[in-house]
Amino acid sequence: MTKKVHLDHAHLLHLLKAMIRIRHFEAKCVELYQAQKILGFLHLYDGEEAVSVGVMEALTQDDAVIATYREHGQALSRGVDPKCLMAEMMGKLNGCCRGRGGSMHFFDRARRFYGGNAIVGGGLPLALGVALADKMQRRSAVTACFFGEGAVDEGEFHETLNLAKLWRLPILFVCENNLYSMGMAVERAEADIDFVHKASGYRVAGEKVDGMDVVAVESAARNAVDRIRSESDPYFLECRTYRLRAHSMFDAQLYRSKDEVEAWRKKGPIVRFQTWLEANRLIKPEELATIEQDVDKEIAAAVAFAEAGPLEPVSELERFVTMEEVPS
């Protein structure tokens, strides 16, 4: 049933653009953070772009997404408007959550984006519920649940995989294994670093994929989603990737060497894909220039939108503590 990714020219450029969009969006966030226009935690996805871009290609608009606190990439590749995201980063009323969530808590109901979650592993049980609701309402949607390898150490990972398999829920578990949970290297945290093996302990089928290769991720995700839909069973995808920047802006990265990071940067998903496209004459320099210009224009527009956005009046602070109705 293996399905190949249809690699026409437009699709290749689309994948590259989607990754560049995330990279440039975050580079702008760093600038704004240094200018103190973005506050709080800022967890960058630099180096991991291929994971969310590849996985989202396999989903339809009817599918659902549960994200992590490092979810700029997940939100952008899900198609959430960069303007609303940038405004959210800046705490503005025109942000995707009225400026109440910030970097770690993007939500977009219209895109079935069920939020970033600042509690490691906290989103996993939510995925059970969303998938269960879809199944009970006889919808064929798949829920993609993103989490880092650090979440695997939380009890919720184990509880959730067990229940997902037991109830045969249509969930794509996407483990973004970036090798570090904050400063804790994976081999220092895990008695068994084979995550697919852990999933198989719950009889959840899965595979390991090179998370630095966007085409490989997309291909694996498409196969996984097809399998989830046809067999009504969860599936586990471990995407091996690397976080090229610090855990957050407060992290001095004392736990790993600069050489290690440099070596990985050379294997980064954008440089790798772009180099491959260039080597195979699949992209012209002017096409690349156009992509970068388009993305930068988009981000400049997002910043302008955010800068111009009003602040939520303090009088609204307690609004939505309790809801007056269930949004339809």
Added chain:
Amino acid sequence: MNAPQATAASTRLTYREACKQALREALLSDPRVFLMGEDIGRYGGCYAVTKGLLEEFGEERIRDTPLSESAFVGAGVGAAMAGMRPIVEIMTVNFSLLALDQILNNAVTIPHMSGGQFAIPLVIRMATGGGRRVAAQHSRSLEGWYAHIPGLRVLTPATVEDARFMLKGALADPNPVIIFEHVMLYNMEGDFPSDMKEVDIARAKVRRAGRDVSLITYGGSLFKALQAADALAAEGIDAEVVDLRVLRPLDTKTILNSVARTRRCVIIDEGWRSGSISAEVGMRLAEEAFFELDAPLRRVCSREAPIPYAAHLEDACLPQAATIVIVARELVRPS
């Protein structure tokens, strides 16, 4: 407790049966409602509340779960976000601590943090309280902790009518609601008007009117307070008994009105005194009724210890009617 015999115009039930009828009604009236929890199906519920529902409604809607509180409570949150109306049973409040992350970090933050994009119409039922000689890990009263959290509605049905009808109100609420059922009440019988269809889940209720002192309480302590009021009446002290019913949001108005009439107040709470719901009630009275009071505010709470197993120690640990009588008497007739 045995209430007076039912008349033709009233319905008589046990508290347990009232809870079950409420669940049945919910399942029958809304296809989005389903039940989830440990041993609620085949076993019939550890307090037999859900007995028979699996046979009637099937495995899709009566979902037995493994011992995974965090996962199944979180699944309730997710399902509520995606259009269902889950009713999750946590076997006892003690086990709810394993699901506290999902309640506190997800259920109550997501509506606010998402800027109102999502509501969490989730109902969580759990048994609470001591008195069954099952020692510290099965006897807690943590309702007050939950009442600390903005975004939750916390209900404590103490009567059979509340057990029968609070669930309906909880399901109509677009917010997460926790219903605490005191373990000592399940076998209690009581009656309510046959034509009754619902109860107000926003208001406290005066269960017995009186002039001399307000006994403010909720849940399993209500009947101890009523018993104390009977004993006080025999001494000529007319106690009013107020059932809080809703620990969050607190109905301050009913409490203030009662104390404005009686000018004296004892708060009875099975939770520990420090940082308890009784502390909150007392402080609201201090803030808003200080000049109405003819005597200091008093409390009868659980002793500040884990609840012991041995019967005499457990009895000594929990609020008892006799203690309530002593404290109320001291207020009304200071020596």
